[in-house]
Amino acid sequence: MQTITTTDALAEYCARAAQHPYVTVDTEFLRERTYYSKLCLVQLAYPGDGDETAVLVDPLSDGLSLEPLYTLFRDEAVVKVFHAARQDLEIFFVDAGLIPTPLFDSQVAAMVCGFGEQAGYETLVKRIAKAEVDKSSRFTDWSRRPLSDAQKSYALADVTHLRKIYEYLARELTKTGRDKWVAEEMAVLNAPETYVTQPEEAWQRIKTRNNSGKYLSIVRELARFRESYAQTRDIPRNRVYKDDALVELAATKPANVQDLGRSRLLMREARKGDIADGILKAVADGQAIPVDQQPKPDLSREKLQVNPAIADLLRVLLKGASDREGVASKLIATASDLDAIAAGQRGVAALSGWRHDVFGAEALRLCKGEIALRVKGATIETVEV
Template sequence: MITITTTDDLNAFCTRAHAADYVTVDTEFLRERTYYSKLCLIQLALPGKDEADAVLVDPLADGLSLDPLMALFRDESVVKVFHAARQDLEIFFIDNGVIPAPLFDTQVAAMVCGFGEQVGYETLVKRIAKQSLDKSSRFTDWSRRPLSDAQKTYALADVTHLRQIYEFLARKLEQTGRDRWVAEELAVLTNPETYITRPDEAWKRIKVRSNSPRFLAVVRELARFREDMAQSRNVPRARIFKDDALVELASTKPQSLADLGRSRLLLREARRGDIAEGILTAVKQGVDTPKDDLPKPDTSRDKLQVNPALADLLRVLLKAKTESSGVASRLIAPSSDLDAIAAGLRDVAALSGWRREVFGEDALRLCEGEIALAAKGRSVEVIEL
């Protein structure tokens, strides 16, 4: 097992990779105690079976520069293959400002090819490569050195089997003409906006039961403060205070340290010092927010008049389309999209792109009474009216 610890050796491998059709990539990282992921290991493999075709790169090695790898990631002639790429891409974008392109995500491709929803790598290894994986090293501390042989073997398996999986799925997509479906799905993963966390927008991720603009203004300021502090200290958000404590603070609107001391959910360390002062300031800013600057929650779907019978028919149609196409139903249309269509909305994902071809067109025709559904044995057929 080859472990690269110098820039020269990484450059030599990447020079070979520039001449390859693709390179498979995976990472090992830690994030339990930090806001940003700490990159601990990079696994790379080229087409072929030689030992030199699959390597480990140690980003923690003194003096190692990842510039040769970033140059490879920018090379449009080499496909970069990942499985469930989002977290890996976030690391490379945050640390280096680079999103590998062109990109192929075997998890996305597998869903399009009929392997189910969010299929795991281990499942694909068993079903496509006909191999089994030893997952005993999965939750080890990847920042500790030296790495054990078991860790190295585990890490390399994440890119060596990926070669066969990629080649199988790429062929299947080409045969079925669904490669552009995958390209549509990957647009989100390759968009830099996916990996930019803006403190001003952090409040939108908080689950609340009230849509009161004044309450949401306090939530917004607390979430903004927490995000700023978590980023500056490089600690998880929950180390500042958890979501349930944030909602409690927005409800009680504490004005003093004594008020903070009465919180049921706030951690002890958040009741004093910089965090406590920041909380009180954020609450005051939320309470004093001018009326014109109050948050405006999206309530467009709150009062949808859903036709329940039509929604049920759409679910039957979706099941039929799922069976005939082999594509996971949740990937085609989640329940919220079906209800929206049944309520008359048309600006939904299930009615655009490849989803419109697979399901959306007939969904609209069903709503207009142009087609009907009929049971035939264990299947459902579409009937023209």
Template structure:
């Protein structure tokens, strides 16, 4: 098992990879103590049962990953990942680069009928006919030296991936659905997928309160927390957790004394820069003009959802997904169905390949142009005169 720890060795391997049609890639990283993921290991393998497979140690002193990033830019070699999103975020944040062309076997497996969010271990078992030892999965990948068990686990994430890729690529070519996967991969290759703007952080905070002023405080507190976490590369929860944020939005402290009465705020957040930031955020939210305060839009309770139509759309989705052999959630989410049933048409499920598989009939159902009939365990679409 080869471990690459110099730029020269990495450049030699990547030059070799450029002569092949594809290379499989995976990473090991840590994120428990940082805002941004810390890259600890990169695994790559060349095609063929005995194709060269290597571990790249980015923690090695003096090692530059630029040869790998150059390989990522090489359009003649497909870069194969499984569940690539977190890996891509690392490369985008660290180097502003995406591996292109990209093939994600998790996306491809959903299109090929392997179910929703199918795991790598499942694909290894079903396609490669092998079993994985996952005991090293949650080990500390930043510690050196790596154990033999860690190395064996890590390299298996790219060696079996070769067989999985070739199987899925062949299946997609046969079914004519390669474009479906490319459409989904396009989302993974969009920088917006990995851009966390502090001013938008409040949208990820779950609250049942719809008061505009309350949401205004939530927005400012979430924006301060996000910016502070990004600047210092620490987890959001190290500053304050969501339950503490919601408590602060309710109590609206504007002095250190009032802040000290919080039940949920961490001790470190009751003083210094964090305390000052909290108080400043609350004051800004309280001084904001009403028209500038955020509003929750398109809540299910606010949508005029035709519940009968929503139920029929769920039946249609189940029938269409089974017929196409595609995971239902890949086609449409529950929120998509509710929005369609409320008369909205700017819905992902009504675009691209989804329109062909499900969206067109969903629109016809909503317009009363078709009906659904059930016989035994099957559902059929019937055109209405």
């Protein structure tokens, strides 16, 4: 198996790959000790069975530039095929500010083609490629060199089997006319904002029980400082302080280092130096924010007047649609989607695009009392009222 360690060798391989309709891509990375993923290996394969069609690219090699790969990623004549692409794409977006185009995610396609919720790569390899994946190197330090033959074989299998998986799924999507469905799903993965965490928005991920504006202002400033600090120093945000410590700090409002020392949840390293200064400033800034500029909690979910009977009927309707169409129900509509529809909301993802055709149109008619549900054998059917 070939391992590419020079820019010239990568350029030569990418030039060959550009002559084919698609290239399969995967990465190995570490993120336990950093904010951003540390890219350790890139696996590539284009159609064919010979050893020269699949390679490992070692981005840790001295002097190797990934620019030839990024040129290939920009080539719209070549489909870039990933499985569960979200984290892989984030790496390339952070490093080069690009998203491979056009993009195909075999996990999403498999859900559309009836392989169930969050179809795993091993399952697809077994069912489509009729092969087994060696799991022995799954938990390994990909930053250590040299890589063992077992590591290389494991990594390469992530793109060699993916060729058969892609070709099978692409045929199925074309045959059923559902290729447009997958294209709709790629919109989120193709959006740059998917891969960017803005420090001023980081507070929205924090779970709190207190919804007062002043309290949330402190939470926002503490989350903003933590995110900026972690990004600047490339360390995990939880290494700065964890969510439970952040919530505690917002409640206790420490005014000095002595107050920080009384925190039950704050790590020792955060009670001094730059982090301590940042915490105290964030708490002070949060308390000083005028009422009209304080963040407002999203209470839309709490205010939903969900009719439980309608929600239960929608769940039955969804199960019937999922079985009939052979599409994972979770991809069609989430539990929160169903509750929102049952509460009368209409700006729901399950009511637009291909989901509207598969489920949404009938869901709306069911809510209006225009259709009813009945059981026929092992299937769920709708009947006009």
